[in-house]
Amino acid sequence: GLVFKNYLAKHETRxxxxxxxxxxxxxxxxxxxxxxxxxxxAQQTTGNPNLLKAMRRGDAxxxxxxxxxxxxxxxxYFGISHWYxxxxxxxxxxRVHEPDRRGDPIERxxxxxxxxxxxxxxxxxLGPLGTYTLRYVIPWHDHGQLIGYxxxxxxxxxxxxxxxxxxxxxxxxxxxxxYTSEANFSQGKMALGLS
Numbered sequence: 001g002l003v004f005k006n007y008l009a010k011h012e013t014r015x016x017x018x019x020x021x022x023x024x025x026x027x028x029x030x031x032x033x034x035x036x037x038x039x040x041x042a043q044q045t046t047g048n049p050n051l052l053k054a055m056r057r058g059d060a061x062x063x064x065x066x067x068x069x070x071x072x073x074x075x076x077y078f079g080i081s082h083w084y085x086x087x088x089x090x091x092x093x094x095r096v097h098e099p100d101r102r103g104d105p106i107e108r109x110x111x112x113x114x115x116x117x118x119x120x121x122x123x124x125x126l127g128p129l130g131t132y133t134l135r136y137v138i139p140w141h142d143h144g145q146l147i148g149y150x151x152x153x154x155x156x157x158x159x160x161x162x163x164x165x166x167x168x169x170x171x172x173x174x175x176x177x178x179y180t181s182e183a184n185f186s187q188g189k190m191a192l193g194l195s
Contacts, residue, residue: 005039016025016108022166022167022169023163023167023169023171026162026166026167027159027162027163029035030159030162030163031134031159033133034134034154034159035122035134035136036081037078037079037080038080038122038134038135038136038154039120039122039136039138041074041080041152042120042136042138042150042152043077043103043138043157045150045152046138046140046150048066050066051061051063051066051067052142052147054066055085055093055140055147055148056142056147058093058109060085060093060094060099060102063085063093063094063096064094064096067083067096068096068099071083071096071097078154079154079155079158079159080152080153080154081097081133081153081155081158082097082133082135082151082152082153082155083095083096083097083150083151083152083153084093084096084106084149084150084155085149085150086106086111086137086146086148086149086151087148088147088148088149089105089144090105090106090107090111090115090149091103091104091105091106092104092105092106093148104114106151108125108127108135109123109125110122110123110125110135110136110137110151111137111149111151113137113150114137114138114139114149115139118139118141118146119139120137120138120139121135121136121137122134122135122136122137123135124156129153132155132156133150133154133155133156134153134154134156134159135152135153135155136150136151136152136153137149137150137151138150
């Protein structure tokens, strides 16, 4: 009996190591693929002449009318949950995913780095509503003039669901409560339709 128990313990430890390796590999692959996907959508946004005209005018209503029908499909098929149009002063012109919240400054590292370098930047960041998100920010120039920034994001929860499908493991994501507040976390869950 003791030999069998030792065998089971070693087998379970090995299975846990394999599962951890699979999960880590799946995470890295999804992260790299998602950054490419976000970059592609950001380029499509900045290359759209109608969006360019609306952005130059600072017309949040025109931007919303042109994009709000696309976001549900982007979320369903590609995991994209956040879509921002940000003014050159780094204040929100439009959150397509939450159009009633606008005018506030964005102080995240990805935007700061994109602003400083005037190059696209991406990274995993915790938002003010307690949502952990892969973000991609691209400066938007028109004829050499900065007209703003596009930011797209994917919730880490989307990664967890994809990893569950690949590995057949149950994945749990968590945010330490010291990094958010109960009110912000509740508002973030509601904005993204999470339970």
